[in-house]
Amino acid sequence: MKKLVIFGTGDIARLAHFYFTRDSEREVAAFTVDREYRSADSLWGLPLVEFETVKERFPPSEHELFVAVSYRRMNRLRAERYRAAKDLGYTLVNYVSSRCTFLTDTPTGDNCFILENNTVQPFVTIGSNVTLWSGNHIGHDTVIEDHCFLASHIVVSGHCRVGAYSFIGVNATLRNGITVAPESLIGAGALVMKDTAPKGVYLPTRTKLFKKKSDQLDLWMK
DSSP: OOOEEEOOEEEEEEEHHHHHHSSSOOOEEEEEEEEEOOOOOOTEEEEEEEGGGGGHOOOTTTTEEEOOOOOTTTHHHHHHHHHHHHHHHOOOOEEEESSSEEEOOOOSSSSSOOOOOOOTTOOOOSSSOOOOTTTTTOOOTTTOOOOEEOOOSSEEEETOEOOOTTTTOOEEOTTTEEEOTTTTTEETTOOSSSOOTTOOOOOOOOOOOSSSSGGGGGGOOO
């Protein structure tokens, strides 16, 4: 098994190091980041090298790479680094937690980050550079296109399609059979009952402060 280089220096890179080290057969050899963001020679005890020189230091013939970047700019920053790494000749790897229920036989794309307690039902298709944070339900026959980020505890019902570059927030629910158009932003707690518009932003009604204080209410149960 080739050794692994992780692109990134933030929380997602730190978590990727944890997951790959604890729950995969890969050995993390180094971190890399664009020259302008490199402020040290090492990170968590491993070399931190400029992305501009990573191919010489850790050649693709001997190393694989994982891009550990967030949903910034509607996932486009991660997509740009994903393509740049492929242009350098790297094989981009997936992390699929051993603690998730992954039942689809359809091949998954590359550079996916699928964390614990996800339920991925049969006949689901997951593209490349997709993040599924912890605890989501991805219903049967659903398609998640490239460069998406799904936060935690989301319910995607069966026969849905999530368009490329979309972001879905914590605790959102998608009704069965709908299409989330490319670059949709669905806020935390949203209930989506019909197709979305490209680049649409869908935010649920926010919880409001009640006029009474908690000690003015008589809460009880039998």
